[in-house]
Amino acid sequence: MKNSFISTTLDKNNIFGQGNSKKWREEIIKFSLFLCATLSVLTTFAIVWVLISEARIFFQHVPAFDFLFGTKWTPLLEPRSFGVVPLVCGTLIIVFGTSLIALPVGLATAIYLSEYSTSRLRSILKPVLEVLAGIPTVVYGYFALTFITPLLRELFDEVQIFNAASASIVVGIMVLPMVASLCDDTLRAVPVSLRQGAYAVGATKCEVILGVVVPSSLSGIMASFLLAISRAIGETMAVTLAAGASPNMTIDPFVAIQTMTAYIVQVSLGDTPQGGVAYQTIFAVSALLFVITLSMNIFSGRLLKRFREVYE
Amino acid sequence: MISRNLTNRYVIAKIFHGFCFTVAWSGVLILGVLLFHVTQEGIQWLDLQFLSDFPSRFPAKAGIHSALIGTLWLISLTALFSVPIGIGAGLYLEEFTKKNRIRQFVDLNISNLAGVPSIVYGMLGLVIFVRWFELNQSVLAGSLTMSLLILPVIIISTREALRAVPNTIRQAAFALGATRWQTIYAHVLPAAFPGILTGIILALSRAIGETAPLIMIGALTYVAFVPDGPMDDFTALPIQIFNWASRPQQQFHELAAAGILVLLIVLLLMNSIAVFIRHRLEKKSR
Amino acid sequence: MNANQLANVLSKKKKEVEDKIVLQAHNLNISYDNELAVKDVSIDIPEHSITAIIGPSGCGKSTLLRSFNRMNDFILGAGLEGKVLYRGIDLYGKDVDPVEVRRKIGMVFQKPNPFPKSIFDNIAWGPLINGYPKKGIYELVEKSLQAAALWGEVKDRLKSSAMALSGGQQQRLCIARALAMDPEIILMDEPCSALDPVSTAHIEDLMFELKQDYTLVIVTHNMQQASRVSNFTAFFESGYLVEFGETQNIFTLPKNKRTEDYVSGRFG
Numbered sequence: 001m002k003n004s005f006i007s008t009t010l011d012k013n014n015i016f017g018q019g020n021s022k023k024w025r026e027e028i029i030k031f032s033l034f035l036c037a038t039l040s041v042l043t044t045f046a047i048v049w050v051l052i053s054e055a056r057i058f059f060q061h062v063p064a065f066d067f068l069f070g071t072k073w074t075p076l077l078e079p080r081s082f083g084v085v086p087l088v089c090g091t092l093i094i095v096f097g098t099s100l101i102a103l104p105v106g107l108a109t110a111i112y113l114s115e116y117s118t119s120r121l122r123s124i125l126k127p128v129l130e131v132l133a134g135i136p137t138v139v140y141g142y143f144a145l146t147f148i149t150p151l152l153r154e155l156f157d158e159v160q161i162f163n164a165a166s167a168s169i170v171v172g173i174m175v176l177p178m179v180a181s182l183c184d185d186t187l188r189a190v191p192v193s194l195r196q197g198a199y200a201v202g203a204t205k206c207e208v209i210l211g212v213v214v215p216s217s218l219s220g221i222m223a224s225f226l227l228a229i230s231r232a233i234g235e236t237m238a239v240t241l242a243a244g245a246s247p248n249m250t251i252d253p254f255v256a257i258q259t260m261t262a263y264i265v266q267v268s269l270g271d272t273p274q275g276g277v278a279y280q281t282i283f284a285v286s287a288l289l290f291v292i293t294l295s296m297n298i299f300s301g302r303l304l305k306r307f308r309e310v311y312e
Numbered sequence: 313m314i315s316r317n318l319t320n321r322y323v324i325a326k327i328f329h330g331f332c333f334t335v336a337w338s339g340v341l342i343l344g345v346l347l348f349h350v351t352q353e354g355i356q357w358l359d360l361q362f363l364s365d366f367p368s369r370f371p372a373k374a375g376i377h378s379a380l381i382g383t384l385w386l387i388s389l390t391a392l393f394s395v396p397i398g399i400g401a402g403l404y405l406e407e408f409t410k411k412n413r414i415r416q417f418v419d420l421n422i423s424n425l426a427g428v429p430s431i432v433y434g435m436l437g438l439v440i441f442v443r444w445f446e447l448n449q450s451v452l453a454g455s456l457t458m459s460l461l462i463l464p465v466i467i468i469s470t471r472e473a474l475r476a477v478p479n480t481i482r483q484a485a486f487a488l489g490a491t492r493w494q495t496i497y498a499h500v501l502p503a504a505f506p507g508i509l510t511g512i513i514l515a516l517s518r519a520i521g522e523t524a525p526l527i528m529i530g531a532l533t534y535v536a537f538v539p540d541g542p543m544d545d546f547t548a549l550p551i552q553i554f555n556w557a558s559r560p561q562q563q564f565h566e567l568a569a570a571g572i573l574v575l576l577i578v579l580l581l582m583n584s585i586a587v588f589i590r591h592r593l594e595k596k597s598r
Numbered sequence: 599m600n601a602n603q604l605a606n607v608l609s610k611k612k613k614e615v616e617d618k619i620v621l622q623a624h625n626l627n628i629s630y631d632n633e634l635a636v637k638d639v640s641i642d643i644p645e646h647s648i649t650a651i652i653g654p655s656g657c658g659k660s661t662l663l664r665s666f667n668r669m670n671d672f673i674l675g676a677g678l679e680g681k682v683l684y685r686g687i688d689l690y691g692k693d694v695d696p697v698e699v700r701r702k703i704g705m706v707f708q709k710p711n712p713f714p715k716s717i718f719d720n721i722a723w724g725p726l727i728n729g730y731p732k733k734g735i736y737e738l739v740e741k742s743l744q745a746a747a748l749w750g751e752v753k754d755r756l757k758s759s760a761m762a763l764s765g766g767q768q769q770r771l772c773i774a775r776a777l778a779m780d781p782e783i784i785l786m787d788e789p790c791s792a793l794d795p796v797s798t799a800h801i802e803d804l805m806f807e808l809k810q811d812y813t814l815v816i817v818t819h820n821m822q823q824a825s826r827v828s829n830f831t832a833f834f835e836s837g838y839l840v841e842f843g844e845t846q847n848i849f850t851l852p853k854n855k856r857t858e859d860y861v862s863g864r865f866g
Contacts, residue, residue, distance in 0.1 A: 022491065023695075029493050030408055036400030037418065040467060043460055044421050047432060050439045105335050112336035116329060128340045134514075134579065136521025138550045139350070139572050142557045146565050147349050173342055180339075206325035227427065234429025236524040237550075241557055261431050261524070268434075268527050286435050290428065297427040301420065410674060480711035484772070487669065488724035488779055489701030498723060499713055 051290055054283035061277045067284060073247040073263075075281045076272060084285060086247035090164070090257035091233055094243065097168025097253060098175055098232040103225050105172070106179025107214075113180065114187040115209055133177035141241030144170040149242065152254070162244030162256035170238050175228045182227065186220030186307065187213060220307040226300035230293045236261040260285050350576075354569025362570060366536040367552060371563035376571050379552035381538040382451070382531075383520060383578070386548055389455035390462070390519050395512055398463050402470025402508075407496055426464035433461040434528025442529050449530040452542040457525050462515040469511025473504040506590045513586035517579050523550040549575045618645040620813050621666060621703075621783055626680035628661050628670065635661045637837040638680075643783075643830075648805055648814040650824035650845065653834035654865070659817040662834070663785050666815065667703040668696040684783075701728060704776035708788040710768035712760035712775075717743075717752050720760045720771060721778045728779070738778055746774035747804050766797025773804065777812075784808065786816045790823065802827050821861060825849045833857045 059067070062082045070083015109129075113122055148166040153159045159166075190213050198208040214221070244256025245266050258266070264282045272279045365375020409415050437457025447453040477500050485495040501508075526548055534555070535547035549571060556568035621643035628636035636658045643649050651659045661670065668689060670676045682689045689699055713720050721739045730738065739756070743749035748770040752763070760771055769789060776784055786805075790798040805814060805827050818824050824831055824845065831848040833840045833856075841848060841857045852858040859865055 026491050026493050030404075033400045033404035033408060036397045037404040039397060040401055040425065040463055041418055041421050043436075043463070044425060046440060047428065047436050050436055051432075054435075054439060105338070108332045108335040109339060112332035116332060117336070125336060125340065128343055132339060132343055134517055134521075135346070136523070136550055136575060136579075138521065138523045138554050138557070139346075139575070142553065142565075142568055142572060143346055143349065145557060146353065146569075147345075176339065180336075204321050204325040206328040207321065210328075230427055234431065236429070236431050237554065241554065261429065264431055264435075265524065265527055268530070283435065286432055290432050293427060293429055294424060297424050298420075301423060478711075480707065480709065481713060483669070483672075483707065484711040484713065484775075486672065487667065487700055487705035487707070488775065489697050489699075490724070490727060491697055494727050498727070503714060 047290065051283060051287040054280060055287045057275075058277060058280035058284040061280075062284075068288075071249060075278050076267070076270075080278070082277075082281065084260075084288065086249045087258060087260045087263055087285065088288075089249045090239075090243070090247065091259040091261070093164045093251065093253065093257060094168050094171060094235070094239055094259055095229055095232045097165060098172045099225070099229060101169060101172030102175040102179050102228050102232075106176050106224070106228070107183050107221065109176070109180040110183030110187055111209060111214070113184045115205070115213070129177040129180055132173065133181075135174075137174065137235065137237040138241070140170040140174050141167075141238040144238055144242035156254065159254040160244075160256055162242065162246075163254045164243050164257050165253035167239045167241075167243035168253070170242070171232050171235050174235070174238065175231050178231065179224050179228045182224035183217070183221050186217040186224070189220070189307075190216050217307070219303045219310075223300045223303040223307065226296050226303065230296040230300070233296070234261065234289065234293050235259075236265060240265045260289050347576075350569050350572050352569075353566050354571070354573045357567055357570035358573055363574070367534060367555075368536075371561070371567055374556075374567055376549070376552055376574055378535045378538055379547050379549045379571070380574065380578075382535070382546040383549045383575075385451045385539050385542075385546060386455050386458065387516060387520055389451060389542060390458040391512075391516055393456060394459035394463050394466055394515070394519075397459070398466025398512075398515070399470050399508060401463070402467045402474065403496065403501075405467070406471045406474040407492060407500065422464050422467055426468060429524075430461055430522050431524040431528060433457060434525035436460065437525055437529045447543070449532065449545050450543045451539050451546045453529050454526055454531055454546065454548070455542075457529055458519045458522065461522065461525060462519050465515040465518065466511055469514065470504075470508050473507025473511065474500060476507060477503045506593050509586060509590060509593075513582060517582060520579060520582075521550055521575065523548075523554055526551055527554075549578070619643065620645040620685060621815070622681075622683040623662070623665075624681040624683065626662070626665065626678070626682065628658070628665055628679075629677045630661075630673065631675040632677070635837055636665070639837075639839045641832055641839055641842055643813065643815055645813050646809055646811075647829040648809050648816060648827055649830040649832065650828035651815065651817045651832045651834060652819070652821060652824050653840075653860070655819060657834045658837040659834050660787050663705075663787055663815060663817050666783070666785055667705055668699050669705065671696055701779055702781055703783045703785060704779055704781035705785045705787070706769070706772050706776055706789050709792050710765060710772050712763070712768050712771050714759070714761055716757045717760050717763070717771060718756040721775050724775060724779050742774040742778040743771075745777050745808070746770045747800065747807075748774055764797070766793050766800060769793060769797065769801060770804065773801070773808075777808075781812065783813045783815065786814060788817055788819060791819065798823070821849075833860060835860070 067082050067084055069085065070081060071085045072081035072083050073086045074081045109125075113125060117125065144166045148169050149159065149161065149163065152163070152166055194212060194216060195208055198212040203211065239259045240262040243259060243262060245258050245262060246256045247258045247263070248255060250257065264285055267279065267282050362375050363380065364377050365373060366378050367376070368374045405415065405418060434457065437453060437460070441447050441453040441456050442449065445453070447456075481499050481503065482495055485499055490498075531547055531551055532545055535545065539546045553568050553571040553575065556564040556571060559565075619642045623639055623641045626636055626639045627634060639658075639662060641662075651662065653659055664670045665678060665682055666689075670678065678690060684699075684703070687694070713723070715723070718739055721742050722735050725738055726732070726735060740749060740753075743752060748767060751767060752771075760768065763771060769792075773784075773789075790801055793801070802823065805816070808814060809829075816824075816828065828845045830843065831845045832842040833848060833852075833854075835856055841852060841854045843853075847853075848857060849861050852861060
């Protein structure tokens with residue numbers, strides 16, 4: 001069976017001609033795809049450029065030291081003060097509360113998913129977690145304000161209408177699926193042989209999990225914790241709705257505070273004149289936010305890489 | 313003595329198991345409570361009038377029409393920008409590049425971008441699209457900002473879907489004298505498509521629910537009209553919900569709940585369509 | 599005929615064979631990440647014959663095979679020195695398009711890898727993207743399936759999925775797919791190692807038929823297969839070409855002791 005349909009370009013005298021138009025088309029397609037890929041890299045540079053150039057305007061009026069270490073934040077009222085520490089405190093208290101909930105619960109859920117549950121139960125629980133993760137943050141803010149806060153107020157007397165605890169709880173719920181999913185992947189990556197070795201010396205299941213499996217996945221688990229914390233730092237709507245707009249340096253979870261993100265929203269919704277120092281504060285706060293979350297993400301990525309290297 | 317110790321250890325093991333079990337299923341409980349609460353508060357306001365009226369200072373007359381249409385506009389434009397660029401970038405990075413230092417840098421870049429808080433994207437949109445491009449508070453500015461936000465998510469899930477296609481298929485196609493693009497177009501993309509589609513739906517679902525970037529670019533919170541074109545001002549479901557939830561009156565809180573129900577229904581519809589399409593595609597390839 | 603006449607006939611035959619060398623390697627060195635897998639190999643593949651490449655696993659057979667149709671190009675860190683000539687043309691020359699190379703030199707893989715499409719589409723795709731006229735495609739598919747001895751089994755279900763075929767059928771489909779491109783040389787990398795003995799026998803019969811119109815180069819770790827099927831055999835060990843010659847001679851009168859040890863089963 002011999003057909004000669006390729007002879008025109010590949011006949012004995014000109015065996016390897018170049019299909020020119022085909023090659024040209026291939027190059028165009030490759031180039032357009034390349035442009036798409038560069039856009040994503042450009043975005044990073046754009047973010048950095050925007051934050052630096054706008055924050056610079058702010059820092060021309062306010063020294064960085066005063067900004068980073070000052071403890072009074074009243075940029076919109078006289079006398080103006082631009083110390084960002086209260087906002088950072090507000091963010092930190094939210095992060096603390098979130099971690100208290102999401103990290104242990106997330107890890108325990110992951111342990112259940114990977115070590116105890118059957119595949120049937122898993123097929124119910126995992127989608128539920130995905131739904132929890134997919135609920136918009138503004139819904140969580142609403143839930144905090146209209147359900148959690150009244151509940152807390154019934155349980156404790158001194159809870160204010162806007163408080164950090166209620167926001168932390170919902171952000172914890174929001175972040176929980178991420179921790180559970182990542183830890184689940186990490187735990188499952190631990191080889192069966194390791195577990196079997198532990199059982200073989202006569203350990204109970206609980207001892208195998210806590211003594212062998214979890215410690216071997218430590219860097220992966222830490223990576224998931226860091227990602228969760230980074231997400232909590234950047235969370236906006238839930239804290240805006242439920243935690244309040246009063247920059248406050250406090251550790252009391254039942255009073256109103258203001259996070260970095262909530263402050264930015266407050267200014268955007270208000271009528272602070274653009275271009276003024278007060279308005280440019282949002283860029284300075286944004287820049288700080290970006291630096292913090294970026295560092296945590298990079299660090300978390302390194303931890304994950306280290307974990308993968310051990311097991312692959 | 314040994315058996316007593318063992319009994320204790322078994323007890324501890326049982327308690328631990330119970331603890332993990334309870335904790336894991338409490339997630340289901342929480343979801344149930346949340347949905348119940350929202351439905352309980354909002355269902356009374358959910359009727360056709362609610363869907364077709366504009367917001368108003370009077371709760372009885374308030375509706376979500378402008379926000380609903382605004383969200384539809386926003387999602388359509390966002391999909392228009394982000395889907396081709398996201399898939400294109402994912403294709404280029406996964407099929408046309410080698411694993412070298414440059415690509416590692418790009419990979420790091422994209423996963424970092426996926427973790428940047430949405431409010432920072434809002435900042436980006438404000439300076440570049442609203443001011444620099446002079447698009448003001450239009451649907452176009454909003455959708456461009458949203459596109460940048462979800463682009464990393466689409467890229468990452470596209471790449472994972474492409475990676476899952478067995479390499480033997482590509483090898484077979486190359487051995488027949490096909491170019492890279494011919495192979496991708498005819499074999500790799502169709503095989504990866506269900507995974508890519510899932511990633512797109514997830515990304516768009518996220519975009520529908522995002523509020524902070526829209527607030528930053530100035531999407532108005534009181535809008536009593538629907539956009540006629542991409543350059544018009546707009547509002548969106550999450551913004552309207554936020555607006556109502558921020559008011560102190562109980563009735564506005566209930567309206568917010570109704571708005572949330574609409575938002576959740578939209579999300580549910582989107583995901584159901586995606587699951588349906590995925591099923592059809594997977595059935596066809598069998 | 600006497601000894602002289604016999605010698606004349608034999609040397610004439612040898613020259614005939616030498617005139618029709620279609621594929622050559624000259625001092626080929628192939629490395630992965632700077633570790634040599636193919637060491638200074640020179641080999642001449644004669645036309646319209648079956649050449650078997652045998653040797654213990656990991657000795658570089660597949661690497662050599664893949665260098666013939668530039669499939670090594672896809673492996674990161676693969677380096678090649680020396681020449682691979684197809685009818686005198688250096689396949690790795692500057693203005694040679696690897697895509698064109700693969701249209702002339704086809705490949706069948708160890709594990710059958712049909713596309714997740716219909717039987718018809720599997721075979722039709724390659725020719726169609728290379729400009730084969732749509733009008734004649736059905737005939738081409740039929741001819742390819744017949745040449746691969748698969749037509750009778752699938753002619754009533756051309757539109758059904760190729761993934762539903764058995765392993766042996768899938769491999770014959772892959773052969774038909776390669777044939778549809780009208781290559782001159784077909785490279786086969788252990789084509790029967792994933793198949794049962796009955797399918798293997800079918801494919802070996804197929805190889806006999808194919809060599810009339812094509813040149814086959816087969817990598818196999820099955821010595822019996824090599825001795826059954828091939829005209830020429832090359833024995834590889836640790837990346838070196840130890841011996842090359844007519845199959846009969848390699849198996850009954852090997853010149854090299856290592857060859858003798860391998861074919862008599864003392865190792866490998």
